[in-house]
Amino acid sequence: MSGQINAGANARRRTDRMVETLLTPGLNPESDTPLNEQLMLLLQDAILKGHLHAGDRLPASRAMATRLSLSRNTVLAAYDQLMAEGYLESRVGAGTFVSSDLPDHYLTVGDSPKAQTDRPSGRAKRPLSGMPALDQFPFALWARIAGRVWRHAGTSELEHNDPAGYRPLREAIASYLQTARGVLADADQIMITTGLQQGLKFVAESIIPHDRTLILEDPGYPGILRTAESLPHKVAFTQVDNSGAVVPARSREAPGMLLVTPSRHYPLGSTMPVSRRLELLEWARETGAYILEDDYDSEFRYGGRPVQSLQGLDGGRHVIYGGSFSKSLFLSLRIGYLVLPPSMASRVIRHREQTESFPPLSDQMILERFIADGHFARHLRRLRSIHKERLQCFFDTASECLAPYFTLLPTDAGLHVVGLAAPSLAHMDDRKLAAAAHRAGLGAVPLSASYSHAKPQKGLLFGFANMAEADMPARLAQFARELDEITGF
Incomplete structure (x- = not known):
């Protein structure tokens, strides 16, 4: 029995010495990266490279803090994050250990996640x-x-089970759009989507009669054309000049919706002046058609002030505003949104409830905190x-x-x-x-x-x-x- 106790004590001392050797040279109090984040990344790196093995016991937070000259809260924050991500586990009365059920591919990775992202792979x-x-x-x-x-x-x-999406996120989007883009909206008008193509599908199926025409810019985004052609509506095109989409020509076919990219035309890059925007709004009022405003990368303007959104000029009556976080954050996030006129919001959301599953919640919750805590605005300024x-x-x-x-x-x-x-x-x-x-x-x-x-x-x-x-x-x-x-x- 005493031999087992001594063996356990010796193993803990070896782990303690190894942790100290691995971590002390890597911590930099002068870095812009918080110390708890540095500690978390170093421990994560030690686990992924096999220096710390499944089942190894880490020093208690107080002992680790003393050894590394850190506050205990700094160590606890690092431990908590690694537990949340599955790298560590806490055993009541025993301490903190490297997780015993790490996926096999974690245990054979040769570099830390940071190193992997810094070094492009063949596909990247x-x-x-x-x-x-x-x-x-x-x-x-x-x-x-x-x-x-x-x-x-x-x-x-x-x-x-909210078909419109996570309400706190919708509230955060409404607040952000009012400040940044002059969009008139509240949370009840916003529906979370995977992107504008899904949004077009929901609106066209629930609001636009099948005998009405969907009008697209030519040239325009090919993905929108593919979605439009999959719907039962006729598809027509309007020309693009140096001011963006031209007011559609009158025809015998009643227009249902015009899709435009006024902030920055895709693909040619022109910004639609206010005079053209007002012409399009007048056309929408006269024909009873809606305009779908694709504001796909309006966050990235590097000179001058952005022109007010078409939806803001319209007061939100005839214009549906669409945006996406895939362009401003990362493609695989696949979170977009529509700001719907109050007259149609409930119908579109009800159609979504009847025909589609609810949008996944996890990333919506994270994104809401990212926006509400000010990180999104800071990230955009930096970008x-x-x-x-x-x-x-x-x-x-x-x-x-x-x-x-x-x-x-x-x-x-x-x-x-x-x-x-x-x-x-x-x-x-x-x-x-x-x-x-x-x-x-x-x-x-x-x-x-x-x-x-x-x-x-x-x-x-x-x-x-x-x-x-x-x-x-x-x-x-x-x-x-x-x-x-x-x-x-």
Whole structure:
């Protein structure tokens, strides 16, 4: 028995010494990263690399705090977060241990989560076009909020069944939109969706008679066209000029809804002036049609003040406002929303209840806290500064490297740069140009894919925000070499 006690004591001392050796050099009181977050990441790294094994006992929080010259609350915060994420477990009367049921793939990972995100994998080398700076996403903060949210959750969250979505999130969105975009809304007008395509489906099926026409911008977002074509309504198009969508021409077919991107036209990037917005609102009043305003990346304007939302100008009577957090945070979040006119909100939400399952709750709860605690606004301010620098770097470098092949359209907003193909590429399918850009590690989408009936322009939509400035010269130079080889220059 005494041998077993001594063996246990020796094992604890070995673990204590190992923890001290691993952690002490890695803690930096001068860092902007809070000490509890540093401690959490170091412990997580030690577990993932196999320095701490399943079942190893960690020093008590008080002992750890003394050994590392930290406050006990700092240690407790780190332990709590690791318990919430499943790395540690607490055994009553025994202490805190490395979890005994970590998934096998956790135990064979060679690098910490931070190291994995810092080092691009084979799939991550090409930044997606139209994505924000994903390398700047606050992973640890998001994880802490997730842990806190579920630690304080109750049975009401487990029984959640609101077809409109998590009400606190809807309230947070309403407050944010009123301040940031001049949108007139309250929580009862907001419905959480996976994005605008799902929102279009709900509205068209529940509100727009089948003999009415859905009118899309040409050029416009191909995903919206695919959704519109899946519905029983007729689909028509309106031209786009330098001021954005043109007021639809009168026809024998009654319009039901016009879909527009006034803050920044997709794909060409123009901002619709107030005069054109007022013309469209007058058209909607005269025809009885609705306008669906896709405000897909309005958060990212790098010069001047944004133009007020179309919905705010309208007073929320004829305009349905759609937004998404996939562009401002990360694509796989898949949380968007509609702000519906009061006259239609209950009908659309009831249709959703009858035809679709309720939106998943977990990410909605985390996002609500992220917004309500001010993190979303701070993250956007930081991204605007980073994106502005990356935009300038990309534009300057690409203008030099790609001058024989593309004319870049100046922009002070959004997440992509439009490159119009030069005459030297007139014979090329711009899908092949996009493939060449991908080989060079660039995110690019063929411009011609956005056209339906209008004469297509050839070119590429270059993503710049999700690419470090240091990577741009080499990737753009490689793309130029690819083009040299393709064209024989």
